[in-house]
Each structure stands twice: as C-alpha cells, then as structure tokens.
Amino acid sequence: MKALAVIATLMAGPAAAQGFADAQGGVIRWLDKLTGETGDLELQRGQSATNGRLTIQLDACRYPEDNPAAEAEAHLTILDSDRSAPVFTGWMLASSPALSAMEHPRYDVWVLRCVVPGYTPPEVDPDADIPATEEGTGE
Template sequence: MIRAAVLSLGLAGFAGPLMAQGYADAQGGVIRWLDTLTGETGDVELARGQSATNGRLTILLNACRYPSENPASGAEAHLTILDSSRDAPVFAGWMLADSPALSAMEHPRYDVWVLRCVVPGYAPPVTEEAPAEEATEEDWGE
C-alpha cells in the first residue's frame, strides 16, 4: 500500500511538467475528411466559427488550439459535425491531431480528423510524393 502511494506521488511529479505546457488559440484549423464509400478525400481550412459542407456532412470549427512552444504539434480542435440525414450532431467535441482515434467521429460513411491549426507566421513543411517506380523481374527475384 505504501508502494502504491509512493508510486502515485512519483507519477504525479512527472505529469506536472506535461500539464504546465501552455496552449495558444488559433484563428482557424485544417480538417481532413474522407468519404469511405467513394474514396474521395479533401482538406478544408476553416476560420473559427466557420463551417463547410461536403456531401451530407457540415463541419463547424468552434475552436483550435496548439502548444504555444511548438505550433507543429498537438493541435486540438473543437468541432460540431452535422449529417443532413440526422437531427442531432454526429460529433460535438474536441478532436486531437496527435491521437485521432482517442476522440473519433462514429459514422458509417464519413471520417473526419484534424490536421493542424492555422498559425500566423508558421508554414507546415511541404512534402513531395516520390514518383512510383515500376517493378522489374529482378525485383521479384526471377
């Protein structure tokens, strides 16, 4: 029992610096959606309070925040997502860019997740897709 108390106090000491990290509010966020039926996907940049409609979904960005020391990581967005075929929102709450499955939208057709917050003066790194190479017989060991 004493070990458990000491262990919990020790773990609380480690959690302190993690919780002390400050967050800054962003003016907007970038959201990615996927229509699992058609395979269509897209990114939408929304300002705080703005919404966008794609198919049956309407995505409203209520807030976006990020770690003030590292805008490239840890984005959190508060979203309200409506499906035109339903009365109640299909999602209302915080989504985390680093852990999309932690607070995921449950929908049979669509998937939505947060990519990042829009931070003035910060541009995310640009990635280029490598050209596809054709396999040769040598690649197959023949």
C-alpha cells in the same frame, strides 16, 4: 478514490505546464469511405463547411506555444443532414485521431493542424521514395 485523484493530478502535470495558444483557424481533412473522395478544409473559428451530407464546424483550435507543429487540438461540431442530432461534438487531437474519433458509417474526419500566423508547415512530397528497411522492402 483519493489515490485516483493524486494519479490524475500527476498525469495532468506536464500537460498543464505546457502553454497552449488559441489559433484563428484550423485545417480539417475528411474522407467519404463510400466514394473514396477526400478533401482538406481550412476553417476559421466559428466557420463551417458542407461536404456531402456532413457540415463540419470549427469551434476552436489550439496548439503548443513553443512548437506549433507538435500538436493541434480542435473542437468540432459535425452534423449529418440525415440526422437531427450532431454526429460529433468534442475535441479531436491531430496526433491521436482515434482517441476521440467520430463514429460514422460513411465519413471520417480528422484534424491536421491549426493555422498559426507566421508558421508554414513543411512540404510533403507525395512522390518521395519510402526509405528502405534492412530487408529493402520499404515497409
């Protein structure tokens, strides 16, 4: 038991050393797996939005102070109008959405980034060519 505590402390060391800042908002993406509809929501802390049966509330969003593009962590509360209890309450990580995913038969929700004053995320061109591999297949 003592060894487990030491290992946990060592693993938390680098993460604890990195400073995180609280953001005023975050960008969340949702997917309706039944219809294929998808959308992005920019929410302020404490704000919620409804899409289909889901109401998604952003409770908090934080990011590494020295690199806002590196990682976003958002605390979400997600309600389904067909259920009495929340379908998800907890932290989601932008770089590892499967680590703390919402289990829902119809919807997926994940965090894209925090809204950071003075930071503009790089533009992504959806029509850009995928670089070819050695085989030239682009996969």
